[in-house]
Each structure stands twice: as structure tokens, then as C-alpha cells.
Amino acid sequence: MGALVYGYFQFRRPPPPLSALAIDATVVPQATLDAAQRSATPPPQPAPPAPPVTEPAPPDSAAQQAAAQAQAAQAAAAAQAEAAQEQAAAKRAADQLARQRAADAAEREAAQAKAAQAKAKAAEELAARKAAALAQSQAKAAAAAKAQAAASQADLQRSIDAEERLQAARASGAMSTWAAQIQARIQRAWIRPPSARAGLDCTLYVTQVPGGEVVNVKLGSCNGDDAVKQSIQDAAYRASPLPAPADPSLFERNLEVTFRPTD
Amino acid sequence: MTKVFPLRACWHAALLCLALLPGLAPAQLKIEITSGVTDPVPLAIVPFASSGGADNGVDVAQVIQGDLEGTGRFKAMARSAMTATPSRAQDVQMATWKAAGNDYVVVGRVSALGGGQVAVDFELLNALTGQQLANPRFTGTAAAVRDAAHRCSDVIYEKILGIRGAFATRIAYVSVDGSPPAQRYQLIVADADGANARVILESHLPVMSPAWSPDGQWLAYVSFENKRSSIYVQQVSSGTRRLVSGRVGINGAPAWSPDGRKLLVTLGGSAGTPNLYILDLATQQLSRLTDGPSIDTEGAFATDGQSVYFTSDRSGGPQIYRIGLEPGAKPRRVTFEGAYNARPRLSPDGTQLVMVTQDGPNYRIAVQDLASGTARILSHGRLDASPSFAPNGAMIIFSGIEGGHSILQRVSIDGLTSQRLRADSADVREPVWAPFAR
Numbered sequence: 001m002g003a004l005v006y007g008y009f010q011f012r013r014p015p016p017p018l019s020a021l022a023i024d025a026t027v028v029p030q031a032t033l034d035a036a037q038r039s040a041t042p043p044p045q046p047a048p049p050a051p052p053v054t055e056p057a058p059p060d061s062a063a064q065q066a067a068a069q070a071q072a073a074q075a076a077a078a079a080q081a082e083a084a085q086e087q088a089a090a091k092r093a094a095d096q097l098a099r100q101r102a103a104d105a106a107e108r109e110a111a112q113a114k115a116a117q118a119k120a121k122a123a124e125e126l127a128a129r130k131a132a133a134l135a136q137s138q139a140k141a142a143a144a145a146k147a148q149a150a151a152s153q154a155d156l157q158r159s160i161d162a163e164e165r166l167q168a169a170r171a172s173g174a175m176s177t178w179a180a181q182i183q184a185r186i187q188r189a190w191i192r193p194p195s196a197r198a199g200l201d202c203t204l205y206v207t208q209v210p211g212g213e214v215v216n217v218k219l220g221s222c223n224g225d226d227a228v229k230q231s232i233q234d235a236a237y238r239a240s241p242l243p244a245p246a247d248p249s250l251f252e253r254n255l256e257v258t259f260r261p262t263d
Numbered sequence: 264m265t266k267v268f269p270l271r272a273c274w275h276a277a278l279l280c281l282a283l284l285p286g287l288a289p290a291q292l293k294i295e296i297t298s299g300v301t302d303p304v305p306l307a308i309v310p311f312a313s314s315g316g317a318d319n320g321v322d323v324a325q326v327i328q329g330d331l332e333g334t335g336r337f338k339a340m341a342r343s344a345m346t347a348t349p350s351r352a353q354d355v356q357m358a359t360w361k362a363a364g365n366d367y368v369v370v371g372r373v374s375a376l377g378g379g380q381v382a383v384d385f386e387l388l389n390a391l392t393g394q395q396l397a398n399p400r401f402t403g404t405a406a407a408v409r410d411a412a413h414r415c416s417d418v419i420y421e422k423i424l425g426i427r428g429a430f431a432t433r434i435a436y437v438s439v440d441g442s443p444p445a446q447r448y449q450l451i452v453a454d455a456d457g458a459n460a461r462v463i464l465e466s467h468l469p470v471m472s473p474a475w476s477p478d479g480q481w482l483a484y485v486s487f488e489n490k491r492s493s494i495y496v497q498q499v500s501s502g503t504r505r506l507v508s509g510r511v512g513i514n515g516a517p518a519w520s521p522d523g524r525k526l527l528v529t530l531g532g533s534a535g536t537p538n539l540y541i542l543d544l545a546t547q548q549l550s551r552l553t554d555g556p557s558i559d560t561e562g563a564f565a566t567d568g569q570s571v572y573f574t575s576d577r578s579g580g581p582q583i584y585r586i587g588l589e590p591g592a593k594p595r596r597v598t599f600e601g602a603y604n605a606r607p608r609l610s611p612d613g614t615q616l617v618m619v620t621q622d623g624p625n626y627r628i629a630v631q632d633l634a635s636g637t638a639r640i641l642s643h644g645r646l647d648a649s650p651s652f653a654p655n656g657a658m659i660i661f662s663g664i665e666g667g668h669s670i671l672q673r674v675s676i677d678g679l680t681s682q683r684l685r686a687d688s689a690d691v692r693e694p695v696w697a698p699f700a701r
Contacts (some may be wrong), residue, residue: 175292183294191366192299194657195425217392227425230389230396234366235299237391252291259296 165249178245185243186257190235193227198261200224204232206255210248212241220256232259301679303338304423306331306367307360307390310342312350317381318373319405323412327369329456330416330430333673334657335680337423340365352386352395361390369419379404383411387419396422409458429655430455433697435463435473435482436662436671440689449689450484452499455653455696457671457684463499474517475697483507483517483526494528496544507544513537516561521568527552529560539573541588552586553594559584561606566613572597574605581605583618598631600638606649610656611698615676617650617659628661630676641678651695660684662692 203220217236222229236257245251308331311323331337340363349355350372360368371385380402387397397418401411410431417428434457438449450464450473464470468487475482476496483496492514497504508514513531520527526542530549539552539562553559557577564571570587575594577584580602584594598604603621610617613633620629622640628650631638644663651660660673665683669690674681684691 179292179294182292183296186294187296187298188300190296190299191302191304193424193426196299225425227421227423230423231299232296234389234391235296238366254291256293257296258293261299262297 162249165247174245174247175250178243178250181243182239182255186235186239189238190259191231191238192261193225193231195225196228196231196259196261198263200228200259200261202228202232202259204236204257204259206236206257207253208240208242208255209253210244210251212244214240214242222259224259232257301336301677303332303336304367305338305340305365306369306419306423307340307345307363307365308369309345309348309350309371311370311383311385312348312372314372314374317375317405317408319381319408321408321412323371323373323383323408323415324369326409326412326456327416327419330413330428331419333456333680333682334420335675336420352388352398355388357388357390357393365390367396367419367423369415371415373408376402381405381408381411383408383415385415385418387422409454413454413456426657427655427699429653429657429696429699432654432699433479434660434671434694435475435697436691436694437470437473438689438691439669450482451691452482463497463502471693472516473693473695474519475695476519477521477523477698479697479700481523483519485515485517494526496526507547508542518563520564521566527562527564527571529562539571539586552588559594563608566609566611572607572609572616574607583607583616597633597636598638599636604629608651610652611654612656615656617652619648619650628659628674630659639678641674641676642672642681644672647672649693649695653696654699660694660696662694 200223202222202224205218205220206214207216207218208214214236217233219229219233222232224232242255308324308328310325311318313323328339332339344363346359347354347356349370351370355368355370357368366389368388368390369385370388371383373381373383376382381404382400382402384400385398386395388395399415399418401414403411413431416430420426420428420430432455433452434455435450435452438451439446441447444467446467448466448468448470449462450470451460452463453460463482464484464486466486466488468490469485470487471485473482473484480500481496481498483494485492485494487493489509491509493509494507494514494517495504496507496517507526508517508528508530510530512535513529515531515537516527516529518527519525520541524544526544528540528542529537530540531537536556537558537560538554539559541550541552542548543550552562552571553573553575555577557575559573559575559577562571562573565585568588570585570592572583572585573594574581575584576582577594578596581604582596583598583604585597586592586594597607597616598618598620601620601622603626604618606619608617609615610630616631616633618629618631619626620638620640621627622629625645626647627640627644628642628647629638629640641659642661642663644665647661647663649662652658653660656676658673658675660671662669663672663683664670669692671684671691671694672681673684
């Protein structure tokens with residue numbers, strides 16, 4: 001019986017699991033899709049290594065050269081103080097240049113390293129953010145799905161409750177009472193043409209909205225003439241608004257009205 | 264009675280139902296309608312527009328209203344309640360007319376076509392569904408506007424009730440005024456609503472028993488103009504006539520055969536007991552149908568022409584009998600209720616008999632179902648007589664007494680609606696409804 005009830009709701013309204021999916025398709029999908037796209041595309045590559053910089057001679061070798069030159073000058077012409085002074089000056093100049101270059105190189109290296117570190121850090125942060133976002137959206141989706149499932153469960157429970165009330169109402173005759181009220185109203189509204197005699201058998205599908213207004217009428221099988229067909233369609237519209245059920249939960253949009261005069 | 268079938272009963276088939284009937288929403292609640300009402304259909308007949316006096320002074324909408332309301336099946340909206348008078352479908356604010364309680368709206372116009380011709384156009388609209396059900400045009404001379412109006416009524420009647428209208432048909436009747444010996448008898452042909460009356464025969468001696476030929480072109484009648492009864496047939500349009508039976512004794516109660524070639528007549532002969540004969544109009548050959556000492560009269564052919572219904576007192580009081588046309592056929596009694604049943608006439612579909620029946624001290628019009636034998640009394644007068652079916656079988660015209668005068672009345676076949684036709688100071692009687700024009 002429970003399976004039947006469940007099957008009834010499957011039939012009556014969009015099945016809950018499908019419904020959850022359907023809601024995913026409208027609400028979550030953007031995030032899910034984005035996340036999926038993000039994880040599908042390759043993550044941004046770290047910055048390529050800096051191109052090699054043309055280095056001046058390492059400072060060590062420049063110093064040795066200068067020292068050798070000084071030793072040679074001392075040995076060859078110590079007297080030539082002027083020359084030696086010049087050479088010393090040259091050496092100082094060379095030393096200074098070398099130091100300067102070495103300092104520049106170190107500075108550049110440090111800057112490069114810093115830049116690389118920053119890049120790496122940025123990449124790491126980005127990745128972390130993405131991961132966090134992904135995780136968050138997944139969590140959100142999971143939460144939504146969970147909520148949905150819970151809601152569906154609640155829906156189902158409510159529907160089952162409603163159906164049980166409906167069954168109870170039917171059993172208590174409220175539905176029959178309502179049907180009888182509709183029947184009486186349509187019978188009063190049906191102006192029978194003379195050709196509508198016993199043996200007539202026509203089915204009319206009537207759609208009403210809450211409040212009882214007849215919004216659509218569709219003729220099914222009918223063995224009457226054109227005037228009869230017209231009269232029964234007119235009857236449904238003339239009967240509008242149809243009486244409301246005592247219990248609003250009994251309301252049904254769709255009525256199948258058969259016209260079978262007995263006299 | 265009502266039957267409620269919860270859908271639960273067919274759950275196992277619900278998906279199959281859906282698959283088979285994708286266009287139909289599942290009906291949750293089933294309701295069975297076993298009766299209806301015969302309330303008049305509410306409709307609005309908006310006054311017709313007329314350009315340049317094309318309507319010849321005829322209020323077409325009023326004529327239609329009179330026709331339809333006279334049947335008891337329609338109730339027209341009062342003109343004073345109309346807030347607009349559209350004459351074309353596209354100008355009709357359907358919601359307004361529907362809100363005023365109308366199921367249908369009729370709009371139309373009369374226009375001159377030149378050469379003395381006029382056209383009457385109208386549209387029949389269903390205010391409930393918004394559908395246009397008909398939009399015919401009738402053309403004719405200005406003098407025929409009234410006839411066109413009746414044709415409009417015919418269309419409306421048939422579209423809504425499913426029965427051919429008989430408004431554009433005619434009736435014949437006898438009018439008598441003055442007092443003896445200065446009496447004036449007139450044979451009159453008029454529209455079915457009594458309008459357009461014109462005299463086709465006038466005499467100072469009795470005229471009686473008019474009968475339409477099946478094609479509606481001729482009238483047979485009895486005239487005493489030669490100081491004794493004679494049967495004539497007269498072409499209505501031309502006035503041409505000829506004497507078909509002027510035999511010794513009674514020449515009475517002519518009735519046409521369905522093929523129009525023979526007349527069923529009552530002849531008395533010198534013996535004085537009237538009997539039924541069939542007279543061949545082409546050959547003047549006469550054949551006897553009934554005999555015996557009883558009075559046999561007021562014959563009428565069955566719709567199929569194979570038998571004849573007539574009044575006879577062979578069992579004492581007048582009752583209706585039926586006799587086949589084959590040689591040696593014996594009459595069989597048809598009416599058994601009451602002491603007096605006379606003057607039978609068949610319904611156009613041959614299933615019913617209308618007659619005069621005694622109802623207490625009164626004589627009234629009754630209809631008997633031939634299959635079941637049950638009879639219903641339709642009229643309420645004291646001395647109702649001469650019933651005749653409309654060619655669509657929906658109404659019966661007869662004569663009755665009111666204020667000491669004989670008047671014409673009509674009653675619907677269900678007995679719910681009756682009306683008196685306009686009558687002058689003269690006595691009008693023996694109405695007979697013409698068949699549909701062929």
C-alpha cells in the first residue's frame with residue numbers, strides 16, 4: 001500500500017528526486033558548472049624562470065688580476081711611485097667597479113628571487129582560493145541537495161498526509177457531497193434541447209480553477225447532435241462558478257462530466 | 264445521481280492512461296448529469312441596423328424575438344437593458360452581453376442592394392464560448408424583409424435547439440364574421456405568426472376543412488357556395504381552382520396523400536352514413552375505404568401513406584381507428600382513453616397523433632404516442648378543436664373559444680408554452696399549418 005501511495009505521487013506530481021535535480025538545474029548549476037570548468041582547465045603555470053643575465057667577471061677573479069698587476073708593478077718599478085699610484089688608483093677603481101657590479105648582481109638576484117617568491121605565493125593563494133571556492137560550492141551543493149532531499153521528504157510526507165485527509169474526507173462523504181453540488185449546479189444550467197433524449201451519452205472534460213471558475217471545456221465522446229454538443233458545453237460555462245468543496249483540500253481542477261439523461 | 268470514482272481505483276493503469284492520453288489531464292472527479300431543464304435559452308437580439316429605410320419599416324429583431332419567444336424555448340433580453348446596439352460581430356463586447364446573462368447574441372443589419380432588392384445579414388454568437396455559429400444573408404424584395412426575419416429565426420432556432428425552424432412557413436384558416444343571414448366566410452392564408460394575412464376565398468355560405476397539399480402549393484377545402492357541400496382544390500399563388508367532388512350528400516373532410524396525388528374524403532351518399540373514400544385527383548377514380556352503418560370521417564393519411572387514421576363511432580362514441588389501404592383491411596382501434604377522441608392528425612415524423620379529446624366537461628387537444636399508446640393533454644380550453652402540427656413537429660396550432668369568439672392558439676409539443684395568435688373581431692377557426700416549402 002505504501003508503495004502504491006508513493007507511486008500515486010510519482011504519478012500525480014513530479015517525483016521528488018527528479019524535482020531536486022530539476023532545482024539543481026536552475027539554482028546550483030551555475031556554480032557547479034563554473035567549478036567544473038575551473039577544474040577542467042589546467043591551472044595557471046608558474047612564471048617562467050628569468051632569462052640569464054650577462055654577468056661581468058666574477059668579483060674574485062677581478063681582484064686576483066688586480067693583485068697580480070700590483071705585484072708585477074712593485075717588482076718591476078717600485079720607484080715609479082707615480083705609476084704605482086696610478087696603478088693603485090686604477091686598482092681601486094677596478095675594485096670599486098667590481099664591487100659595484102657584484103652588488104648590483106646580488107641586488108638583481110635578490111629582486112628576482114623575491115619576485116619569483118611573490119609569484120609563487122600568488123599562485124599558491126589563487127590555488128588555495130580556488131580550492132576553497134570549489135570546496136565551498138561543493139559544500140553548498142551538497143547542503144542544497146541535502147536540504148532538497150529533506151524538503152522532498154517533507155513534501156512527500158505532507159502529500160501523504162494530504163492524501164490521507166483526502167481519503168478520510170472521501171470516506172466521510174465530503175467529496176460525494178461536493179460532487180453532488182456540482183452535479184446539481186450543472187443540471188440546473190443544462191438547457192436540454194429536444195434532441196437530448198434518453199440514450200444520449202456525452203463526456204465533457206471541465207477544468208476549473210480555485211474559486212470555481214470554469215476556464216476550459218473540452219468535449220469527449222458524444223452521440224448527440226450539434227445542438228446537444230453545444231448545449232452541454234454551454235451548461236458547463238453557465239454553471240460557472242462551480243460550488244467550492246467544504247474542505248479546500250478536496251478541490252480538483254479536472255472534472256469528467258458525463259451527460260446521460262434518463263428520461 | 265452521482266458517482267465518484269477515486270483515481271486510486273486505476274492507479275495501476277495511471278501511467279498507461281497518461282501515455283495513451285497525453286493531451287488529457289486526468290479527470291479527478293467524475294460527475295454524471297442525468298437531467299436538465301427546459302428553461303428558455305437567454306439571448307440578446309440587438310435591434311438591426313437599417314440603411315436608408317431598407318428594412319421597409321419592419322423591425323427585424325422584433326419579429327425574430329416574437330418568433331423565438333413564442334416557442335417558449337427562448338427569453339430575449341429587454342432592449343431597455345441594452346447598453347449598446349452593435350450590428351456587426353466585431354463590434355460586440357461579448358463579456359458585457361455574457362455578464363448580462365445572455366448565452367447568445369444576435370446582431371444584424373438590413374441594407375439596400377439596389378433594384379428594389381434588400382439584404383438581411385445577421386450573426387449568431389455564442390456569448391459563453393465566443394464562437395460565431397452562423398452568419399447567413401437573405402436577399403429579396405423590400406416586401407420580403409419580414410419573411411427574411413422569419414428565416415433568421417429559423418437559423419437561430421435550428422442552431423440552438425437542433426430542430427428545423429418553422430417560422431417562415433404559413434398557416435391557413437377560416438374566418439367568419441357577421442351574423443346570419445349576412446355572414447361572411449373567408450379562407451385566409453397567413454404567415455405562421457398570423458401576420459401578412461390575405462384572403463384567398465370569400466363566400467356568404469360556409470367554407471370549412473382547409474387542407475394543404477404536401478408541396479404547400481394547393482389548398483383543398485369544402486365550400487357550400489353551391490348551397491351544398493363540395494370539395495375544391497385551389498392553387499394558393501394563382502387562385503386557380505377546380506371542383507373535385509360535388510356528389511350527392513356529404514362531401515367533406517379532404518386530406519392529401521403524402522404523394523399529393525390523392526384525396527382522402529368523406530362521402531355520405533344518399534344513404535346518409537358517411538364513409539371514407541380515396542379520390543385519385545388525376546383520374547377522378549373513387550375507391551371506397553370503409554363501409555358499414557357507422558360514421559367514419561376526418562381521415563388522415565399516415566406519414567408513410569400506407570394507412571389511414573380516422574374518427575368512427577363504430578364502438579359507440581367517437582374514437583380513432585386505423586385502417587390499411589390493402590383490400591379487405593380491417594380498422595383497428597387506436598384510442599382507448601376517454602369517451603371521446605376525434606379528428607386525428609399525424610406528426611411530421613409519424614410517431615404521434617394529435618386529436619381532440621374529452622376531458623371532463625371540456626374538449627381539449629391531446630397528443631398520443633403511437634408506439635406506447637399514452638396520451639397527454641396539451642391545451643386548457645373549454646372547446647378546443649382542429650389541431651394541426653407545425654411541419655417541424657414542435658408546435659400545434661388549434662382553435663379555442665375565448666370571450667365567446669373562436670380564436671387561434673399555438674401550444675408547444677411539451678405543452679409548456681401556449682400563445683394566442685392575433686385575432687380580429689371575427690371568429691377564426693380550423694387552422695392548418697402548411698408543410699415546409701419545397
